[in-house]
Amino acid sequence: MKKMTRYFAVLLLMTGGCTKDYLDKRSDQSLLVPGTVADYQKLMDASVAGNLNTVPGLNEIASDNYTADDATLTGLDAIERNSYLWAKDVYQGAAVNDWNQPYSGIFTCNVVLAGIDQADPSKGSLAKAVKGAAYFHRATAFYSLLQEFAAPYSAATAASLPGLPVRTTPDVNVIAGRGTLEQSYQQVISDLKAAADLLPETGTIKNRPVKAAAFAMLARTYQSMSDHARALDYATKALALNHQLIDYNTLEASGYDSPFPLIFPNGNPEALVFGNLVGYSFFIEPGVFADPILYGSYAEDDLRKSLFFADQGYGGFSYLGTYTGDFSSLFGGPATDELYLIRAESYARAGNTTAALKDLNDLLVTRWKTGTFVPFKANTSEDALPVILEERRKELIGRGLRWTDLRRLNLEERFKTTISKLSNGETIELLPGDKRYVFPIPDEEVNRSGIPQNER
Structure with missing residues (x-):
């Protein structure tokens, strides 16, 4: 009991605490232990x-979805500027929210997983839902960390490459090693x-x-x-x-805010669960624009052209189409539109051209002006x-998915992509397979745990 009290006290500090009413009722430190479902x-x-529902955002900054002018880059925090430009020393000693928030x-x-089975057994259905949510959020956190701080997955190398510290106990004294990439994905x-x-x-x-x-x-993981x-x-x-x-x-389209309904309490039917990217000023800076070729x-x-983007008078088109319904908070959770695209790609790779195009067209007809969409056709997968x-x-x-797509598609010869960015008149390139596709582990974590650092 004393150990769980200590864990929960640490958790309160890490998360900023629970609701005020809840803490008022449990002001005695001996009671700061979850006792019921x-x-x-x-x-x-x-x-x-x-911390829950929050996934890393630096990889979205590092992707090829956006461009930023020099004045904007100069004014950004170093960690954001260095991520955008794929610098070797990304953090320069700063705290790394992309690491800290998922691990929190x-x-x-x-x-939750350590204690809920000992809670009130009469609350069976609620206990199952809470326990399931804990497994879900832990998995989502590990998955999102893997997309930034570990190498892209390949079945040929996953058993020999380092994964991430997989922490499955609330004991803060346990130091987890990196294990293998295969173990982390499993x-x-x-x-x-x-x-x-x-x-x-x-x-x-x-x-x-x-569910x-x-x-x-x-589906996203596989x-x-x-x-x-x-x-x-x-x-x-x-x-x-x-x-x-x-x-x-x-x-x-509003031109100033997301045209999509606010996700809470239940406002977006495509969003399967709320998720947002770690917030960075990069995403709301007036000098950050959607890549002009993409636009x-x-x-x-x-309709995505007018609903996702707006010309706000700064020389480019800003991205406003987040499924959170708040342009300052980018959506990073799973949604049905992503599922149609996962299944379409999977059908195409299996040689089922008809099914692949049906899923693609079923999605896109809802994205075009009524009566204007011409279904895509293809002779082969x-x-x-x-x-x-x-x-x-x-x-x-804006979903935090492009970085993963670049990494996985660069493993295929036909889809390899070199991306580039311009800074102070210099073109900087990121080649397929470059070590900069893997972010460094924060120095604080390396020093504390002794785990090996990523090469960069």
Whole structure:
């Protein structure tokens, strides 16, 4: 009991605490231990803003979705500027929220998983949902960390490359090594499968995951592992539970804010669970624009061109199309539009051109002005796949997914991409397979735990 009291006290400091009413009722330190299922639910809910539902954002800054002018870059925090320019020393001694926030969320989940089985057994369905949520959020955190701080997954090398510290206990004295990349991914898969077995099919608010969200994250994980057969399977399972798409003809571009409904309490039917990228000023700076080539790739009748972007008078088009409904908070959770694209790609890779194009066209008809969309056609799956990948990039901008796509597609000769950025008149390139596709582990973590640093 004393050990759990200490864990929970540390957690309160890490998350910023629970609700004021909850703490007022439990002001005696001896009672700062979750004792009921309801306590654990409150703990999870209170941790949403601080660490749960939050995934790294530096990789989105580092992607090729945006351009920034020199004046804007000069004014950015060093960690944001260095991520954008793929610098060798990204952090320059600063705290790394992309590392700290997911691991703080993992700590929260470990507290829940360590104690909830000893809580009130009469709350069976709620206990299952809370436990499932803890598995889900832990898996999502580990997955998102892998996309930034570990090498891209390849079945040929995953057993020999380092993974991440996989912490599955709330004991702060336990030092976890990096293990292998394969072990890290298997932890993600194991947690997500456990979550899928426990989570309910429907929910009331978006910060609490449901079964479809676990299936969707399994589809996303397997896609990043290039296991397209399993990605297809889990995307199909998720879509069987929720296949809703927003008809973009029902939305109105504002020019100053996201045209999408606020996600809370239950405002976006495509979003399977709330998730947001770590907040950085980069995403709301007036001198940061959507990549002009990307912006120019949208047809005039494609409503995403006017709903995702706006010319706010700074010389380029700003991205406003986040599914959180708040342009200052980028959406990073799983959603049904991503599932249609995962399944379309998986069908194409399996040689099922008809099914691949059906999923693609079923999505895109909801994105174009009514009566203007002409369905895509292709003679072969080889022809369909590049079209699907192009539409994937156009649909999922701002979701924190482009970096993973670049990493995984660079493992295929036909999709290798060199990206470049301009800074002070100098063109900086990032070649396929460059070591800068893996962010360094924060120095503080390396010094504390002794784990090996990533080469960069």
